[in-house]
Amino acid sequence: MSDKSRQRSVEGVPFDEMVREQIRQLGEDPERVGLLKTPERVERSLKWLTRGYELSVEAAIGNAIFDEDHHNMVLVKDIEMYSLCEHHLLPFFGKVHIAYIPNGKIVGLSKLPRVVEVFSRRLQVQERMTEQIASALMDVLGPQGVGVVVEAAHLCMMMRGVEKQNSKTITSAMKGVFLEDLRTREEFLRLSMVNGVLG
Numbered sequence: 001m002s003d004k005s006r007q008r009s010v011e012g013v014p015f016d017e018m019v020r021e022q023i024r025q026l027g028e029d030p031e032r033v034g035l036l037k038t039p040e041r042v043e044r045s046l047k048w049l050t051r052g053y054e055l056s057v058e059a060a061i062g063n064a065i066f067d068e069d070h071h072n073m074v075l076v077k078d079i080e081m082y083s084l085c086e087h088h089l090l091p092f093f094g095k096v097h098i099a100y101i102p103n104g105k106i107v108g109l110s111k112l113p114r115v116v117e118v119f120s121r122r123l124q125v126q127e128r129m130t131e132q133i134a135s136a137l138m139d140v141l142g143p144q145g146v147g148v149v150v151e152a153a154h155l156c157m158m159m160r161g162v163e164k165q166n167s168k169t170i171t172s173a174m175k176g177v178f179l180e181d182l183r184t185r186e187e188f189l190r191l192s193m194v195n196g197v198l199g
Contacts, residue, residue: 052121145176
């Protein structure tokens, strides 16, 4: 992380002091032993959790795009995802399933989770993040199509509000043949939702 980003503040107020004031506003004493280093820890934690703002899809993929005459579906499923809900700054987390049908080019499989990181490590809503992942892969790979499904649990629903512990939110984004061809879309959704041979 650059020195400039480490020094971010609002109207001259350092990040850790803003956290210290939040602790005061909650009725706690930021000077008590257990909270003395909390503002610095929160600053480091939030900058880590939102590092996606400093990442790009191009850098995440790098030169790992290869010419290949393969025209069948490539699916990477159960990619772990952690993000922060932009409405309450509470985590949501789950799994991302990504499939694409190449159009003369394939991407290194490890790069797909890196693309997820670019968009998940920001203040987000699940719906937008799903669309961003799909659109980015369409732009970079130029495939015949892309499908993305995200399954996530939201702590803003589990810890507050309706407090529904077992709810899950599922979003999808379909591009190209995944949107236009019913059989392709159904194959992707079926493969995404079933447990594979690896468990």
